[in-house]
Amino acid sequence: MASLEDLIPTANKLQDVMYDAGIDTLDLPVLAVIGSQSSGKSSILETLVGKDFLPRGTGIVTRRPLVLQLNNIATNSPLINQHHDEDEIPTDQNNDNNELTLEDHLRKNQGYEPTQRNEWGEFLHLPGRRFYDFREIRNEIQNETARIAGKNKGISRIPINLKVFSPRVLNLTLVDLPGITKVPIGEQPADIEKQIKNLILEYVAKPNCIILAVSPANVDLVNSESLKLAREVDPHGRRTIGVITKMDLMDSGTNALDILSGKLYPLKLGFVGVVNRSQQDIQSNRSVEEALDNEEAFFVRHPVYRTISTRCGTRYLAKLLNQILLNHIREKLPDIKARLNTLIGQTEQELQTYGGTGVITKENRAGLVLQLMNKFAARFVSSIEGTSSDISTKELCGGARIYFIYNNIFGSSLKSISPTENLSTRDIQTAIRNSTGPRPSLFVPELAFDLLVKPQIHLLLEPSERCVELVYEELMKICHNCGSPELARYPKLQAKLIEVVSELLRERLGPTRSYVESLIEIHRAYINTNHPNFLSATEVMADIVDSKKTRRDQISKKPDLEDARHSLAKDLAKKQNEDSSPTLTSISDADRIRLSETSSDDDEKDPSKQSKDSFLNYFFGKDQQRGTQLNGFTESYSLDTKGDRTTEFLDFDNLQLNNEGGQQNEEHMPQMNEREQLECELIRRLIVSYFGIVREMIQDQVPKAVMCLLVNFSKEIIQNRLVTKLYKEALFEDLLMEDQNLAQDRQKCVKLLETYKAASNIIGDIL
Template sequence: MEALIPVINKLQDVFNTIGSDAIQLPQIVVVGAQSSGKSSVLENLVGRDFLPRGSGIVTRRPLVLQMIHVDPEDKKNAAGEGEVEIEAEEWGKFLHTKNKIYTDFEEIREEIQSETDRMAGTNKGISPDAIHLRVYSNKVLNLTLVDLPGLTKVAVGDQPEDIELQIRSLVVEHISNPNSIILAVTAANTDMATSEALKLAKKVDPDGRRTLAVFTKLDLMDAGTDAVDILCGRVIPVKLGIIGVVNRSQMDINNKKNISDSMKDESTYFQRKYPALANRNGTPFLAKTLNRLLMHHIRDCLPDLKTRVNVMTSQFQQLLASFGEPVEDKSQTLLQIITKFASDYCATIEGTAKNIATAELCGGARICYIFHETFGRTLDGIDPLGGLRTIDILTAIRNATGPRPALFVPEVSFELLVKRQIRRLEEPSVRCIELVHEEMQRIIQHCGTQELLRFPKLHERVSESVTHLLRTRLSPTNTMVENIVEIELAYINTKHPDFADAAHINAMITEARKPNKSPLDSKDLADKLAKASLQNSTDPVNLKDSWTSGLLKGGRTNPPNATPRSVSAESIGGQTPPVPGSPKVERREAQGINLLPGVPDLPVARKLSPREQRDVDVVSK
């Protein structure tokens, strides 16, 4: 049974080192109000002065105190491997200072104080990070206790305003562990019904099966009163019992009274004041009771702890096995991993990857879809005259003629309006670049091989490097598209065959509008225009294949063959929005992403004269 506590201590050190709280180990948690005597109780159990003293809150970090009984002939084994035999009978070791041995308990106090200030600061604040201290002695029993900051009500000095809530939350976190024994310390010179320690203990342990009450300062009770009813459990029953102790007074501490002398005075006090209860009270009886309770508690918790430890061991062994063999040549392994990542990235784009997704398009297939479907349909669906009102054309012509009417339509107005329409191609092109950039970033997630995932930090750095590289190439690509558009705007090629076709159609339109034309001539002209329209419609580049029908009606319409090729003529601009539920709406919704926002066409405010209509037709057609 005595060997159980050292085993739990080793487990506790292991879990504290790796920073895991997956397993709640059996331990004794000391809870009490500020200045209730918790530190004095712990020092009496150890038999040495080692805890910081002072006014106000002194314990500002949890102190995990492991008391280990060491026989004089077993000092070397207790010190640890590689350590020389220790001459002192009692010594201490901190977990954060590794194998450093403290034989002077005054140094232990200073180390606790400095470590507390390092983590919790010097403003009387608290920290949940625990300090782990082992005390080896032949005068102690095997025990593990956790000393917590004392419960307080009001912030003092530089303490935070919510110091009460912080301490209460810290205490509740520790005593809520179902495997912990609660040591509720209460001063006997206060009303037991107002004990904050017993209140919190009852909150997390309603049945009282793991609560032990300790009453301090029995010698400071008012004259004419005693603690018989309290120690017998008649006032507030506690299942694990109520034990009274008498600690050193502040004067004794200032006079450096020896703890062994204090314990003799404690025994004399109980024999004189409570002779019937003397054998069931005092610090020696408290130490034996805690040792017995902890061993039995560990025995009860051990089967479940063993099962959980075995499960965790199996899980971490599988995780360790998934990491593969140890890396011997780091440079070679790094080069192989990066080369494999680059190959997988290229294979995903080219469509030769081993794991091809079937749920959605990805990699090169999605880039192809963006270029040929999304971007291509958007360009095909752009109305050359979208967003260009008739009044705008007429205004441009008039502004280009100056103070007197011109005999011919000025070319300046034509180039001005054409450049304005060409500029509309830049926005869907830039959006296409963004879509391709996003897809190339998504490819990174498909290239996480098992070898690369084995090293999370390397995976993160590789992803950051590729993302940064793609981001640096985004700006030059946008600049290239802008330059292409600027090149097209710099020179308008009027020798293109489309301009010859437009001039031919304009001549026929002018001929048709002459007032002396017979109906037969008009019919012949309509046939010629229909043939011209049919010829233009066979050219996939020509976007003017609907001029004939538009001009015959005295206006313009969209190309008849543009509907199945475009993303949505109505959504890109130039026409009245269709009625929801119509075939045009359904066709538009089925095309996918729209890269160009639409601009509605506005009607002309007045009727144009024949000459104005002719000039507008020359520029726009």
């Protein structure tokens, strides 16, 4: 474990490392100085340093955060005599005038050297250059502020880093922040108050920041803007130090003893009172050392403050800040070490996504290309088999999507095809008549069945081809998603891999589609009526005859019921005419009862009719929308119906058979006799049976064909195809050309990792 005095320089080294890398991810321990304008912040900092080096003026002078590192060095430190090229004056590219100062001119032309070489300042934006004249430091701060923040009194969050080396300072690191203002002045932006507050909060809101809240003694403490702002981020006052400036300017008879003792506004780190150098002292060039002696004498001679004089003044403040910062750094360093280890692990993992830090040489690029090819092929296969490590949980993909195509999309498409949807009864009748020629047939012609069933089997071709296309599209999608972060480093290689696999899939698409088409043609080439699942024509015919006989038996019972209803209708109509009533409401209750009883008697004679609508319900309009419906054809009863009802039902039977094919207007065709009706129905049922058999086989065979000829073939040959096409020495250089944006990101990641490791080593030396 290193000494306490080494902790602050260690923290300064960490800050330098972070600054050089442009990184602000570490919450390093720091002292932030906040206060309103003209509260005395600059005087405190200059007194701590012992030099006048800060810009002064009206309005906002500090417009960029100033990170001030005070480094105590011994009078015989080797740093004092360290060689610097003083003869060569660095060109200040930030200064448009590039004029030499008087000291530079004397040093260059007359060999002039400053008398004091043990105190100097260095800016991190001007590495290697020492400023022995602190007036030059002031000018450089002004120039650097104007370069970034402009000359219109605006502010910037980009800090200026200044190191001061002197044997008369204590090791400290402070951040001087812009003074809090309320009203924009001159060319200041209208929202300058909000900008300054947000900038201050960026620093003081960090848990590792010690807040140095500066408040003038001649302003009521309840109106202190610095304490208000500190309380927002540190409500319990655990990391806030109160500094009361201008103690000598308080009204006569008043004092700040209650404040300094913590009775009025308690802070864990307490309050310290200081006396600033007056403007007259600055103009008369009174030294800081003399000002410190006068300040000490003020507190010793004061009748109220002399009891606490040892805890007042800038010298005491410097020691207190040094001790607080040391303890704070010692407390926070283990956490910073743990944070660095976490950042190193995260950065190393991020670097792997960019392909690591490996340098590509002629010797290892062949192996790298082969390795990336194998990984690409393995990801393609694993995506199909469902063994990939990055399987999506949002949607079906890969092999699961192919399974869905087979069983859901393709299966539903086949089931949605109606075997006889585009086949009318007249088509069947015409096919039967055409297949018999000039002779009447004794039996149902088998040729007619073949002619009719083959076009229906052809309906299965379109969904089968669509199934092949969907699987092909899914394989193409898998191919495009097989990239990896390591492969993304080489966009040309990735594009070539996708191109080769896409070409392979296109090659296999044609043979697969042709084989599926041949499956349909095979089933159309030979109609196997001996298939065990195919319906027997004898059984089908017997079932049709039985169904027709049952229907005719039901129709034969209807005439008696119709005659009774017809007679009752005439009686009701006659009675209506006698009463000269335009409605049927004058029907007597007796007539209603008689009509109802007639209907009930008929229902009792024929129990199967009890579920049918009664004539009474129809006649009185209780269900006017319903008639007698049989197989989609509706027949409504009329009051003037005459003739044989059996004939009408037989005609309806013909209509039923005719309309099953879907055609409604075929009056130009000859009327079918009973034999033709039976033949057409027989053919229709046989087509439905055979189509179902073929559809079931196609649903089973097409996915197998696609898997064999397209999916599995691609899985097995993909690696050989990639090696054959791309594993060539002449292609390696072009294939391994890195993406420029990714290469830049990788370089940033490498630099970040090196920075974190350097910071970890710095902390490791003292822990």
